[in-house]
Amino acid sequence: MSMTEAQKRDAYLEAQNIMRLDKKWQQLMPGERKPDFRRVAREIIRRALGHKVRRNEAPLEMHDGLMHEHKPREAALIERTLKNGMHDPRILHSFQRGAEEVSQRPEQHEIADDGLPDYEVFVHDHGTTIDYPSHYEPGTGVYHSSVHAPPEHAVVPMQVPAGARLHSDYKAVH
Numbered sequence: 597m598s599m600t601e602a603q604k605r606d607a608y609l610e611a612q613n614i615m616r617l618d619k620k621w622q623q624l625m626p627g628e629r630k631p632d633f634r635r636v637a638r639e640i641i642r643r644a645l646g647h648k649v650r651r652n653e654a655p656l657e658m659h660d661g662l663m664h665e666h667k668p669r670e671a672a673l674i675e676r677t678l679k680n681g682m683h684d685p686r687i688l689h690s691f692q693r694g695a696e697e698v699s700q701r702p703e704q705h706e707i708a709d710d711g712l713p714d715y716e717v718f719v720h721d722h723g724t725t726i727d728y729p730s731h732y733e734p735g736t737g738v739y740h741s742s743v744h745a746p747p748e749h750a751v752v753p754m755q756v757p758a759g760a761r762l763h764s765d766y767k768a769v770h
Contacts, residue, residue, distance in 0.1 A: 598647055598649065598650040599644070599647040599649065607640050607641070608641065609630070611637040611640045611641050612637075614633050614637040614640070615637050618633035618634060618637075632637065634719055653669070657670060658670060658674070660693060660736055663675065663691050674691065675691070675692070718739070727741050728740055729742060730739065730742035
């Protein structure tokens with residue numbers, strides 16, 4: 597006999613659940629005997645191990661044909677693979693509609709910039725700049741930082757009075 601992978605996995609999960617019952621079982625009536633959960637779980641696993649595993653699906657039959665020349669399962673798998681964004685969309689179109697030439701986009705002409713003022717572009721590079729600029733100083737060509745560093749030797753005021761201790765009933769929680 598044979599069983600599918602899903603049926604075999606379900607048998608193992610059922611055996612695990614029975615073993616959990618073994619740990620949780622409680623006696624409800626005086627003199628009630630505990631069922632042999634371990635024997636039942638062993639029997640389920642023994643039956644599952646005795647069966648061969650068969651595949652749920654037939655093997656794939658791939659060839660270099662168009663979408664309508666494949667079986668529905670293979671065609672859907674190839675189409676999903678070509679739609680994942682890793683390949684040129686023209687490959688998907690040629691698989692769906694054939695190898696006919698896909699029309700290219702029309703050439704775009706550059707727009708003449710007559711009369712447009714020159715402009716400067718500031719590119720924020722996170723690898724080299726740490727903070728955003730706040731303003732630009734035109735005479736020097738320098739961007740000033742929006743973040744100001746504190747003085748290096750500043751005294752940090754303490755909020756706790758000198759000699760303060762924790763209460764003796766303090767318990768560390770980890």
